[in-house]
Amino acid sequence: MENLIIQNMNIAYQGQSAIKNATLAFEPNKLTGIVGPNGAGKSTLLKGIMGLTPLNTGAVSLYGKPLKDMINKIAYVEQRQEIDLSFPIDVFGTVLFGTYAKLGFFQRPKQKEKDLALKALEKVGMAAFKDRHISELSGGQLQRVFIARALAQEAEWLLLDEPFAGIDATSEKIIIELLKQLRDEGKSIVIVHHDLHKVQSYFDDIVLINKEVVAFGTVSEVFTANNMGRAYGEAISEMISLGGGTNVK
Template structure:
């Protein structure tokens, strides 16, 4: 039983490249069972923030707590879906093997995955519609199929907190629908999911809360409060080619 502490609490996160701050003083706290969109213009530090939370890149300042404890003590509770472009798709391995890797954190140093782990990995592939491709080399899969395999790997981790870096980028309509269904399922299970996202037209449909970022935190909170024209203009300035949807007369607004 995980304690009552927040699934993720970030305090004063600052990250710099070559002494130039990319993320500065970002603090927020994610609630259990929330789908959170991390939104901002190109170069806003969205992916950098995710990597710093995971300890993949060093932070100048800041603290990360996963259910009240440092990330290093809680690795097994965290699942990560990287950007597809950051993966070596020429690596000679099959889809099922990639998903099975998601179980390594539960096995310990000296145990190898066995039949139980393979069966669980196959079930995760089924959930994302990729069971028929279990023995396909990952480099032979389409971009959308590769993304589904990495989502299946994250599922196999059986995490309480998921960090996903642009899972919708460059995927087809079928894969986008599969991702949305997966996010909804994780939410129903009480998992917390943070998603770096670039399509502003789907933010209100997909996410409960929004972290609006441009180097620093512009806003964080429920989507209705944090995803407003005024705050978007602060984040994007004149680069924002997007109009907020206008509520219809029968929308109850």
């Protein structure tokens, strides 16, 4: 299986560089974290991959083909604050929406798609909530529903933007264990993350970014005082070298 590959990605807003010369090859069947200081371009990188933010230069490919031709193989879970919770849709409908990508124009989901959506909800432990409006869910429950939507899409790659932001510790533990299980079952998962305390226990690989890629590789290779200092500054480098770590967004 080939990697998800980004080549020479450049993104700028109003003349200000947000992503500079990013070239990455995400390996499949891994949990990969994207970390860096606030404003480093972590979310922009995901949106650039998905085509939600236009690239000034660069290309994204999956399985050796342009991503636009493989878009059904990849699912994006946005930040919670970007979701319109007033939209009139229940949990089951939200997950069922994931099946639309493989349906033709004017086709409606049939029993096969409904069974797939229910199975996805069962997978994330949310089947009992299928008739609830999405506004009635906690932050952790909502994240699990959107993971279920990605599973109903039968996506092989899951890209999640800050899935642990604003949720309690118990919900975070449930979600990371779910994501690790999905990785072990063959999914490839990329997560924007800010809590440096959790990097070593959560991820296989990490991308360290501050508008440009500072380092990329296994956690043991990248999570060093030198690399963190290059991304965050000397203060955090000293804390990590002393074994303290820190929570930086």
